[in-house]
Amino acid sequence: MEKLSLRLWVRKMTRVVEKEITCIACPMGCKLEIIRDEDKYVIEGYKCKKGLEYGEQELKDPRRIITTTVTVKGGFLPLVPVKTDKPLPKGLIFDLMKVIDGMSIEAPVEMGQILLENFQETGVNIVATRDLPEKILKK
Ligand code: SF4
Numbered sequence: 001m002e003k004l005s006l007r008l009w010v011r012k013m014t015r016v017v018e019k020e021i022t023c024i025a026c027p028m029g030c031k032l033e034i035i036r037d038e039d040k041y042v043i044e045g046y047k048c049k050k051g052l053e054y055g056e057q058e059l060k061d062p063r064r065i066i067t068t069t070v071t072v073k074g075g076f077l078p079l080v081p082v083k084t085d086k087p088l089p090k091g092l093i094f095d096l097m098k099v100i101d102g103m104s105i106e107a108p109v110e111m112g113q114i115l116l117e118n119f120q121e122t123g124v125n126i127v128a129t130r131d132l133p134e135k136i137l138k139k
Contacts, residue, residue, distance in 0.1 A: 014037065014038055015035050015036070015037045015042075016035065016036045017033050017034070017035055018034045018035065018036050018041070019033070019034040019058075020032070020033055020034075021034070021055070021058055023045075023046060023050075023051045023054050023055070024054070025050040025051055025053075025054045026048075026050065028047065030045055030046055030047050030051055031045050032044070032045040032046055032051065032054070032055045032058075033045050034055065034058070034059055041059055043055035043056065043059065061089060062089070062090040063087030063088055063089055063090060064087055064088060064090055064093060065083060065084050065086075065087050065088075066083060066084045066088055066093060066096060066097075067081065067082070067083040067084075067129075068081075068082060068083075068097065068100055069081050069082060070082050070100060070103050070104075070105060070115055070126070070128075071103065071104040071105070072104070072105055072106070072107050072109060072132055073104055073105070073106050073107065074106055074107040074134055074135055075107030075108070075109065075132045075133070075134060075135060076107070076132070076133055076134065076135045076136070077132060080105075080109050080128050080129075080130065080132045081128070081129045081130055082100070082115060082126050082127060082128055082129060083126070083127060083129055084096075084119075084124050084125070084126060084127075085114075085124065085125045085126075085127050086122075086123065086124050086125075087124075088119070088122060088124045089122065092119070092120060092122065095120065096119055096126075099116065099119070100116070100126065103115070103116070107132055107133065107134040107135065108131070108132060108133045108134050109128045109131065109132040110128065110131055111128055111129060111130050111131050112127055112128065113127065113128045114126070114127055115127065115128060
């Protein structure tokens, strides 16, 4: 018993919490810990398989859905809300935002319309999340 406790204590001391993240796979928002345990990583704190998958994804290839707006010329509003249709690798978010900042499209825009296709060969598209008709000019 003593020997086991010592082994557990040594094991605990060699574990390093590399990162603490919140699982966003459901509204429960469990706190996950990515722990380096000697030469491997372990994820703790998840309450279901989806949480484990989320933690593994964050460890290997963190991705995010991006929501923002794009400038519209001739629309009844100056901006249309947009989002990525799939999660984008985190390392490409800044590049995407630079491209979107420089974008300007013509009205009308339809909800679901692809405004930017296959960003940097990732298979991720930017799509409009609402209709934006043309501005009606009064006579
Ligand atoms: S671990 Fe499971 S229960 Fe917890 S937030 Fe993630 S998906 Fe929800």
